[in-house]
Amino acid sequence: MTTSRYLADYVLTCNADFSLLKNAALDVADGRISWVGERSEAPPHEGSTIQLGGLLMPGLVNSHAHTPMTLVRGAGDGLPLMDWLTKVMWPREGQMTSEDALWGMRLGAAEMLLSGVTSTCEMYLFEEALVEASQDVGIRLVMTPGIISALHGDSFGATDNRIAAIADFHAQHHDPDTLVTVGFGPHSAYDLPLELCSEVASAARDLDALLHIHVCETQDEGAALEAQHGGESTIEILAQHGILDGKVLAAHSVWLNETDMEIYAQKRVRVAHCPVSNMKLASGTAAIQAMRAKGIDVGLGTDGPASNDDLDLWQEIKISPLLARVTELDASSMTPQDALTMATVEGSRAIGNDDSGTLQIGAKADFVRLELDNPTFVPVTNDDELIAHVAWSGSGRHVTDVWVQGTQVVANRRLTNFDLERAIAESQTRGLRLAEDSGT
Numbered sequence: 001m002t003t004s005r006y007l008a009d010y011v012l013t014c015n016a017d018f019s020l021l022k023n024a025a026l027d028v029a030d031g032r033i034s035w036v037g038e039r040s041e042a043p044p045h046e047g048s049t050i051q052l053g054g055l056l057m058p059g060l061v062n063s064h065a066h067t068p069m070t071l072v073r074g075a076g077d078g079l080p081l082m083d084w085l086t087k088v089m090w091p092r093e094g095q096m097t098s099e100d101a102l103w104g105m106r107l108g109a110a111e112m113l114l115s116g117v118t119s120t121c122e123m124y125l126f127e128e129a130l131v132e133a134s135q136d137v138g139i140r141l142v143m144t145p146g147i148i149s150a151l152h153g154d155s156f157g158a159t160d161n162r163i164a165a166i167a168d169f170h171a172q173h174h175d176p177d178t179l180v181t182v183g184f185g186p187h188s189a190y191d192l193p194l195e196l197c198s199e200v201a202s203a204a205r206d207l208d209a210l211l212h213i214h215v216c217e218t219q220d221e222g223a224a225l226e227a228q229h230g231g232e233s234t235i236e237i238l239a240q241h242g243i244l245d246g247k248v249l250a251a252h253s254v255w256l257n258e259t260d261m262e263i264y265a266q267k268r269v270r271v272a273h274c275p276v277s278n279m280k281l282a283s284g285t286a287a288i289q290a291m292r293a294k295g296i297d298v299g300l301g302t303d304g305p306a307s308n309d310d311l312d313l314w315q316e317i318k319i320s321p322l323l324a325r326v327t328e329l330d331a332s333s334m335t336p337q338d339a340l341t342m343a344t345v346e347g348s349r350a351i352g353n354d355d356s357g358t359l360q361i362g363a364k365a366d367f368v369r370l371e372l373d374n375p376t377f378v379p380v381t382n383d384d385e386l387i388a389h390v391a392w393s394g395s396g397r398h399v400t401d402v403w404v405q406g407t408q409v410v411a412n413r414r415l416t417n418f419d420l421e422r423a424i425a426e427s428q429t430r431g432l433r434l435a436e437d438s439g440t
Contacts, residue, residue: 007051012359072093073305076089121299209247234260239263250270261287300320
């Protein structure tokens with residue numbers, strides 16, 4: 001077994017103790033971490049040794065994204081969610097081809113890797129193209145093929161076909177030992193018939209697959225559904241129909257009450273928190289600390305690059321605790337460690353990857369190097385200050401190198417095996433065409 005040893009000034013493990021190791025060594029073999037600790041205690045080693053310096057930490061996890069929307073980035077700014085979707089996003093996306101999605105995903109995956117995001121959970125159509133693109137660029141992908149009413153609602157007679165197609169796609173591509181795992185992505189209970197959401201949830205449970213669904217993103221999106229069910233909350237209705245059973249990732253979850261959060265905790269629902277998108281679309285602020293206090297796993301997500309408008313998860317790392325503190329008027333309500341945990345190991349659990357997101361023996365070797373020789377990381381007088389610098393001041397510009405499953409995909413701030421310039425040119429041309437063809 002060939003082992004590579006990486007030497008760094010610091011290793012931030014993001015493990016249960018949130019250990020910060022100094023003068024550290026990280027050993028990688030067969031795509032997993034085989035040893036980590038202070039280099040003075042490192043075991044004998046005969047493989048390659050790479051002197052990195054700086055700080056190594058787990059790659060960031062984007063727990064909710066629609067990355068091919070790079071092709072519609074910036075469109076419809078200032079519109080509320082439903083107008084934004086129906087008047088701008090969906091008309092442009094309706095003109096999109098599989099080849100468009102391929103290039104949009106390539107561009108977005110490159111953007112994520114360059115900023116230190118090593119895993120992304122995608123809800124989108126053209127799932128074959130997204131798998132191809134993610135493998136081209138080298139990012140870890142949880143693909144949850146989208147199901148939306150315009151294409152897959154009962155009235156269009158495509159429900160059974162779509163569920164069967166996703167099951168076949170799962171059989172072909174789902175492999176936790178590789179970079180691709182597969183789930184199901186019904187858009188929402190306000191877009192799809194409740195019975196269809198229940199059918200999709202059942203199909204996901206049959207495969208022990210992730211169910212990835214938008215839930216309570218805006219204050220009034222569930223009003224019609226709740227009125228039809230005697231005023232019960234959307235969460236109560238979803239639970240009664242079995243939609244929250246199994247492995248469920250509920251994106252946004254902004255408008256929940258105490259009972260809703262208790263249901264999440266009981267059902268072990270995971271949450272994807274998208275604070276920048278929620279603010280941009282004026283959707284509201286999720287009660288993340290209350291959820292986490294109940295044991296609910298919460299990951300951070302950018303949402304689509306048209307509602308953020310970038311895929312740099314460092315913004316979410318900073319803004320999540322800021323929102324929690326200003327909402328609760330309590331500067332201790334969320335710590336830098338909390339934010340970094342959600343962006344790494346907790347986010348990995350949320351999207352169903354239980355063996356990544358941390359730098360400990362046996363974990364998948366998804367990690368990044370931060371350059372500490374930077375004004376924003378000075379001074380450091382104790383470990384907590386360095387961790388705080390990473391959370392409050394860290395950004396994509398500090399990321400110099402990135403590894404996914406032990407393979408280096410970014411070296412000295414450049415992608416190792418991907419033509420970024422071509423992806424930029426292709427995406428510009430295709431984005432122009434989508435705008436012209438849709439008339440928006």
